[in-house]
Amino acid sequence: xxxxETEKLTKLYGKTKALRELDFTLDEGEIMVLLGPNxxxxxxxxxxxxxxxxxxxxxxxxxxxxxxxxxxxVRQVLGISFQDARGFWRxxxxxxxxxxxxxxxxxxDRRERLIEEILKDLELWDARGKLFMHLSGGQxxxxxxxxxxxxxxxxxxxxxxxxxxDLRGKRIIWDHICKLREDGSTVLVATNEVREAEYLADxxxxxxxxxxxxxxxxxxxxDSIAGGDIVELEFEAKDNKDMAEALGRLEGTxxxxxxxxxxxxxxxxxxxxxxxxxxxxxxQKGVKVVSVRVTEPSxxxxxLHFTGRALGAASS
Amino acid sequence: xxxxxxILQLARTDFSYFFRTxxxxxxxxxxxxxxxxxxxxVYKGLMTVNYFAFFAPAVVVMGLFMGSMDTGRRxxxxxxxxxIQYYLSLPxxxxxxxxxxxxxxxxxxxxxxxxxxxxxxxxxxxxxVLNTLILLPFFFILAMGLAGIAAALAALASTHGEFxxxxxxxxxxxxxxxxTVYYPQSVMQQYLPSAxxxxxxxxxxxxxxxxxxxxxxxxxxIQPLVIVQLVVSSVPFALLGAFAYYKALQTLQTKxxx
Numbered sequence: 048x049x050x051x052e053t054e055k056l057t058k059l060y061g062k063t064k065a066l067r068e069l070d071f072t073l074d075e076g077e078i079m080v081l082l083g084p085n086x087x088x089x090x091x092x093x094x095x096x097x098x099x100x101x102x103x104x105x106x107x108x109x110x111x112x113x114x115x116x117x118x119x120x121v122r123q124v125l126g127i128s129f130q131d132a133r134g135f136w137r138x139x140x141x142x143x144x145x146x147x148x149x150x151x152x153x154x155x156d157r158r159e160r161l162i163e164e165i166l167k168d169l170e171l172w173d174a175r176g177k178l179f180m181h182l183s184g185g186q187x188x189x190x191x192x193x194x195x196x197x198x199x200x201x202x203x204x205x206x207x208x209x210x211x212x213d214l215r216g217k218r219i220i221w222d223h224i225c226k227l228r229e230d231g232s233t234v235l236v237a238t239n240e241v242r243e244a245e246y247l248a249d250x251x252x253x254x255x256x257x258x259x260x261x262x263x264x265x266x267x268x269x270d271s272i273a274g275g276d277i278v279e280l281e282f283e284a285k286d287n288k289d290m291a292e293a294l295g296r297l298e299g300t301x302x303x304x305x306x307x308x309x310x311x312x313x314x315x316x317x318x319x320x321x322x323x324x325x326x327x328x329x330x331q332k333g334v335k336v337v338s339v340r341v342t343e344p345s346x347x348x349x350x351l352h353f354t355g356r357a358l359g360a361a362s363s
Numbered sequence: 364x365x366x367x368x369x370i371l372q373l374a375r376t377d378f379s380y381f382f383r384t385x386x387x388x389x390x391x392x393x394x395x396x397x398x399x400x401x402x403x404x405v406y407k408g409l410m411t412v413n414y415f416a417f418f419a420p421a422v423v424v425m426g427l428f429m430g431s432m433d434t435g436r437r438x439x440x441x442x443x444x445x446x447i448q449y450y451l452s453l454p455x456x457x458x459x460x461x462x463x464x465x466x467x468x469x470x471x472x473x474x475x476x477x478x479x480x481x482x483x484x485x486x487x488x489x490x491x492v493l494n495t496l497i498l499l500p501f502f503f504i505l506a507m508g509l510a511g512i513a514a515a516l517a518a519l520a521s522t523h524g525e526f527x528x529x530x531x532x533x534x535x536x537x538x539x540x541x542x543t544v545y546y547p548q549s550v551m552q553q554y555l556p557s558a559x560x561x562x563x564x565x566x567x568x569x570x571x572x573x574x575x576x577x578x579x580x581x582x583x584x585i586q587p588l589v590i591v592q593l594v595v596s597s598v599p600f601a602l603l604g605a606f607a608y609y610k611a612l613q614t615l616q617t618k619x620x621x
Contacts, residue, residue, distance in 0.1 A: 060619055094619075097452045101616045119366075123454040133449035135376070136440070137383035150372050150453055 048111050050075050050202050050233045051096060056105035058091050058257075065091040067257040068105065073235060078228050080244045081237040082350065083254035084358060089237035090130055092254070093204050096235070097127040109202060126151065126200035130207050130237075132187035136180035140171055140190050143179060144197055151198045158197075165196045169219060184211040189220070196223050203227055205236045209243055221246050241346040241358060251346075255354045265346065272352045274301025275344035276318035278325070282309045283335040293328050297321065309337075318343070369455040373463035374470070380437055381430075381471035391429050391475075419483040420575035421544045423476050424568055428538075430475035431506045432531055434468030435513030438608065439520060439527045447615060457612045461514070461605050468510030469503050476502070480579075494578040494585055501574075501593050505567050508597035511604020518611030521620075543569040567596035 051073035058066040066088045073079050081089045094100040095107055098118040106113070112120040134143050144162045153161065166172045169189045174182060182190065188211045195203050205224065209217035224247060228234050238244055244251055245265060252262040261268060269275060282290065285308040294313055295303045299321045301314040315321040318341045329336050350358040441447045450460050480495070516534065520527035539545065541563045548569075551560050563569055570593045577583045 091619075094448070099448045099451045099616065100619055119454065119456045122452060125452075127452045129445070129449065131445060133445045135380055135446060136444060137380060138376075146372070146376050150369050150455065152454070 080248035088257040274314035377467035426476035430472030431509030435517040438517035469506035472506035508600030515607030
């Protein structure tokens, strides 16, 4: 049994298709990142899984419970941190966390200590007595994340957990999410931030216009781009015409370009396998290599490869 | 934690929210008290009945009405602030959310109207404290009915708060005009068709106001038939409101908005 399983999951808002027959699974104990631009269906998927929305068609289950027919059971095993912070405007952060912890069944003896610890870690302790409506955007967002960190559900769902949060705060939140996974929770994170995805993901699912276009580990996604790795080679000698031809024939080479007299650039698949082969050829030909620099494709490149659009452009 | 404890937890949170809008409570209370103290005194000299004795129960019932109606405002706020979606992700059923709001709304209304009742007692000492205690649970049922109506209006108004207040005013005018809260039945019979007078006498607000006048301020022993009438006329409101709010939650889950 997967913690999350969807089968042909579809959601329509009027005539707009937010999700199109999505098949999606999540493995126990992993952090899965849903990556996609605004409007790709990430939030809709999370809201369906957390029973806030009902699908138009298809099936979805959480920890074996059907999200439509067993919604109360589903709510008992998961927690969601919403994209926009949800709170009672006239309640204080500490009261909001107490309410959340109590209704989610956090034992009384651990509740207060846990709340204090999380508030301090997320730098909200000084703001614990402020009304929710007086919190800054970043503080409200951190409070939203804090609810799940106090609840520690079996399945934790975060929708853009560090949006509106400063760099320091982002790092703290990401570390807490990783710790949540280490403590036994399965985590699903939706984001359109490349750095967040790279920091957190065990696996990444790329969603675009309600369709899953790729799902794998970050490294596998990068490796799946033919010619995605760039190897810059600098030779001692200036005339290296034979080398360009020889490297071009190597398995895994996409193309080789000559940048300068003693400088070649090779576009290859899986540079970690290609570089030893290249070194072997250089040795056989007696060519001295001054430097080798390998550049992997970024997650942006991965997104571009699978969707035909850059992530930044798609989000805007 | 059981479903019932979660319902009570949610009700407690919503109940506390009622008292966090202090300025609103102050305005409502001052309006009701000025009604009771100023208008009552003016009319006392103009009418044959002791209008203050007549008017104090009316204001208490009005307080119950206003307190219950505030449930709708809080539901509308919860829709606007996205708190409803948060509730739908918590380990509580949709029916539990509905029940929690109705319980919290009724409790808030009871506390609010009871405070008015206590103020009224300062001027007109109650002749039957026991009768008051007997009546309070049934007033709770009436408050739940009114809270249900407020929930239905909030669901109808969707995310447009101004519509909710317009609907509330319309409902208030209809329910209070066609009641014996502010006018004795004998006066209504002079000006309104008999069908409307019948509607007014079946109005739960009329029944509550008359019960207060007879059993609390006059001290007549409580008649069970009146209690039955109060319950029978209130329960449909509560059921209707609960159903409307429940449907609103379902609509929110299906369409993503109201």
